[in-house]
Amino acid sequence: MTNAPSSEPAILETTVAVVLAAGADAASRQLLTSPLGDSTVAEVALRNVRAVFPAQQIIVVTAPGDTELRDRLGADLIYVEQAESLGTGNAVAAAREALPAGAETILVTYADTPLLRPESIRGILNRFDLTGRQLTLLSAIVTGEFPHGDILRGADGRITEVLEHDEIPSTVEGATHEINVGTYVSNGVKLLNQIDALAATSDHRLTSVVKRAIDSGDEIETYRIYDTDEVQGINTTTELEEAESIVLKRLFVPRKNTDTKIVFGTGGWRAVIGEGYTLANVRRLCQAIANEAIRSGKDAAGVVIGGDRRFLSRESAEAAAEVFAGNNIPVVLLPDDVPTPLVTFAAPFLGKTYGIIITSSHNPPEWNGMKVFRADGSLPLDDETDRFQDEANELTVKDIVTLDLAVARAAGIVVDQTLTSEYVDAIEAIIDVEAVRGSNLNVVVDPMYGTSQLTLGTILSDMRVRAEFIHAAHNPLFGGIAPAPDLQRLNALISMIKEGNGRYDLGMATDGDSDRIGIVDEQGEYVSTNDLLLLLYWYLHEVRGEKGGVVRNLATTHMLDRLAAHFGEESFECKVGFKHVTAGMDKIGAVLGGESSGGLTVRGWILGKDGIFACALVAEMLARTGKRISELREMIYEITGRLYxxxxxxxxxxxxxxxxxxxxxxxxxxxxxxxxxxxxxxxxxxxxxxxxxxxxxxxxxxxxxxxxxxxxxxxxxxxxxxxxxxxxxxxx
Incomplete structure (x- = not known):
């Protein structure tokens, strides 16, 4: 169980939360322990209260002898029993003897209203504190019928009456009206005195306290919630089903202001800059990775860190280096901007425990993120990234250990090193550079303002390929588009080839971090990655003589399966995510693995996708076959047939x-x-x-x-x- 965050309304220290969980009858109590999402109704409700209040300031009012609820909610909370089910006011009064010393304010909420957000609890507390009113209600504007009472206001906006649900005129049905959600904040002494006075008249309802305050001339304040999902109470199985849908939906709502958790997807951690992606989160994630390296005894091998051309990438790479250095983990820091596949290559080349690249790949320019590679250059599987993100999300600023970069460099624990030549040499050891020389290939390359121009340009130059680069400048806005090498974003490349009237043999493109490839043939037609994978699989098998099956993700063409069957080899389908592709390649000894979104690698190269290597391999294929892309496609279709x-x-x-x-x-x-x-x-x-x-x-x-x-x-x-x-x- 966690304590409340430090940045809360000022009155929190003198406020106690009273959560009513006694229920009106056995059926309502059973609903409190019914499943909702990953826990139960009452647990979800208390989870939201715990997000604001520490356990020692939460009183749960239960029915007599209800031990099941106590067992579920945790022994660290304060429990009292409501001796008789007389009403909500009586339930609050039952908490009197358990109030902590110094409790001046009481917040009343319900265990059967589990969808009330922590933000709304903070909002009503803050409104109560700032306005100085003696009583603040939670309200909502709704349309149609809800099982709540109504709030009526005068011409001046002040509350004039609070109705019970059964007092609402039938004319309200279908209309827009303001309801009393049922959560209150009040001066504790005054609230309990009012409850006692009403109890003497056998009235045990909290709404009567509100009516009494209005009648005595007190001005009532409200805090309004706008997400009407929060109003959903659970008093029937139908309402429980509705709540389940809301809980599921909330799992996918982007939390822009209050939730900046680190969450790994299929290709690393990515988030919008200034919201989820911050230097603080970069440091938290790096601390979690450093902790894992230390626990596993692999810290001495160190890490290699690089960044691409996105906004904050250089600053993030340096912040990451400071965290690892602060944890006594040696760092090789790659200068300038580098392609993701270079970092994938660097981890095993340097013998590092992890390779880290600051990038958001092909996402729009307002995003950034981080990819992590293991010692062999492969992406961590889900159980590993889950450990990284879960630990990082639990860390606070005080948990981060850093060492100033200038000091770390002077001490030699951070070393700046360029690996461009080593990476290029490793590619050229696999690619038949000599076969391409003399082929007189003329290509246009669109790095999409990304990071491939130095490495790919060097390789093409070594091959004596005439290459013209477009969109090669450093532009963190990527020309205003997402740097993904697909048909919709390669208009300039396509137009240049078409307008060249046969001058160019090929158009090549790489995405923002250079791990994906896009190809345009000599006629200016975009070649899908599905078709490119077919060509390369055929070429590796028939021209290079490299035997072995093929791995594709489930969103990639089944024509690869047909070609594998033609070769008498195995095809293997895997989940989306290149880590699953490389795992599948290892499983069946495949010669090629790829995905329709532009990523591929071959056996013997890195365990990650590489758009730069792929471009070099395509150039080799054209040179060694002496054929154009369009000719090769038609030849392959004769074998596999055509799927679209x-x-x-x-x-x-x-x-x-x-x-x-x-x-x-x-x-x-x-x-x-x-x-x-x-x-x-x-x-x-x-x-x-x-x-x-x-x-x-x-x-x-x-x-x-x-x-x-x-x-x-x-x-x-x-x-x-x-x-x-x-x-x-x-x-x-």
């Missing part, structure tokens, strides 16, 4: 994240349109398999708030038909 892929994405709203999986579970699919469903795979998202290697996939992105839709079909028309069906399904 399409993809789209829509913003992944919280409602959608709840509704889409539920609809898929509730309505088992037998057809997509007129096409029969062969099987459905829920390994990663929902993949719907049709006849003849046709398929459709719905999957929520692990790196962006997007629902991705992928299809592959026998014809462009059928592919469009399948994609339209998916669009209709998710927006219905």
């Amino acid at each position: 892929s399409l993809e789209a994405g829509v913003p992944a709203t919280p409602d959608m994240r709840v509704a889409v999986p539920r609809r898929l579970a509730a309505e088992p699919l037998t057809h997509i349109g007129s096409y029969p469903v062969v099987s459905i795979d829920h390994t990663d998202g929902t993949k719907i398999l049709l006849e003849n290697d046709n398929w459709a996939l719905l999957r929520f992105s692990g790196t962006e708030p997007v629902l991705r839709m992928f299809v592959e079909a026998d014809s462009p028309e059928k592919a469009e038909e399948l994609l339209d069906w998916l669009r209709g399904f998710v927006t219905a």
Whole structure:
């Protein structure tokens, strides 16, 4: 159990939270221990109260002999029993003898209203403190009927009456009105005195305290909540089901101001700069990684750290270096900006425990993040990244150990080192540079304002390839677009090749951190990564003579499976995330692994995707085959047949994240349109398999708030038909 954060309303130290959990009857008490999300109704409610109050200032009022609730909520809270179920005022009075010394203010809330946010609790406390009123209510503006009383106001805005639910006129139904949510903050002595006075008249309702205050001329303050989901009480099983939907939806709501937790996706940790992505979070995450290295006895080997061209990347890399140095962990700090695959290469090349790159890959320019690589250059699996993020999120500023960078450099625990030549040499040891020389290849390269121009430019120069670079300047805004090398963002590259009238043999592109590739053929046609993987798999097998299967993620073309079957080799499907691709390659001894989003690697190279290496390999393929990309594609289609892929994405709203999986579970699919469903795979998202290697996939992105839709079909028309069906399904 955690104590309250330090930045809370000033009155918190003299306030006690009284949580009413006795219930009106056995049925209502049973609902309190019913499952809600990952715990129970009462536990969710208390979790929100605990986020504001320390345990010693929380009193839970239970029914007589209710030990189950105590066992669930924790022994560190204060418990009292309501001897008789007389009403809410009587329940508050039962807490009198347990009030801590110095308690001046009482907040009253309910265990059966679990969706009240900690922010709203802070808000009502702050409003009570600042206005000086004796009583503050939590209110909400709603439309339609709610099981709450109404608040009526006069022309001057002051509260004139608070009605019980059964006192509300029927004309209110369907109309917009202000309700009394039922959470109160009051001067403790005055509240208890009012409860006692009303009890003498056999009135035990808290709302009567409010009415009495109004009648005596007291001005009542309100704090209004605007998320009406918070109003949801749980008094019936139907309301419990509604609450479950709200809890699920909240899991996916971006928390912009109050929740800056570090969360790893499929490609590292990424967040919007100034919100989740801050230098403070960079330090917390690095401290967690340093702790893991020390615990495992691998700290002496040290780490290698680099950054790309994004805003704050250099400052973040230096902040990371200070944390590792402060923990006595040696650091190799790569100067300037570097590609992600260079850091992937650097970890095993230098024998480091971890490689760390500050980047947000292909995300829009307002994002940044961090990728972590293990000693062998592979991405950590989920259990490892879960440990990193969970520990980092528990750390405070006081837990971070740093050493000033200038001191660390002078002491030699941080060493600046350039590895560009070593990385280029390692690629050229695998790529047949000599075969490309003399081929007279002429290419255009679009690094998309990213980090590939130095390394890729050096390799192409060594190959004697004539290369023209566009968008090569250092621009943290990436020209105002996300630096992803896909069809929609390579218009300049496509236009340049088309306008060259046969001058160029190829267009190459890499994303912001250079681990993805995009290709445009000599005619100015964008070549999908699905097709590129087919070409490279054929080339590695038939020209280079490298045998072995192929690994693809579940969003990548099934034509690879057809080509593998033609070769008599194995194809392996894995979850999205390149760590799963490299794990699959190791499992079957594959020669190639890739994903439709632009990432690939080959056996014998790094255990991560590399757009720079991929560009060099494509140049080698053209030189050694003597064929154009368009010619190679037609040749491969003769072997595999043709499948047509399409993809789209829509913003992944919280409602959608709840509704889409539920609809898929509730309505088992037998057809997509007129096409029969062969099987459905829920390994990663929902993949719907049709006849003849046709398929459709719905999957929520692990790196962006997007629902991705992928299809592959026998014809462009059928592919469009399948994609339209998916669009209709998710927006219905």
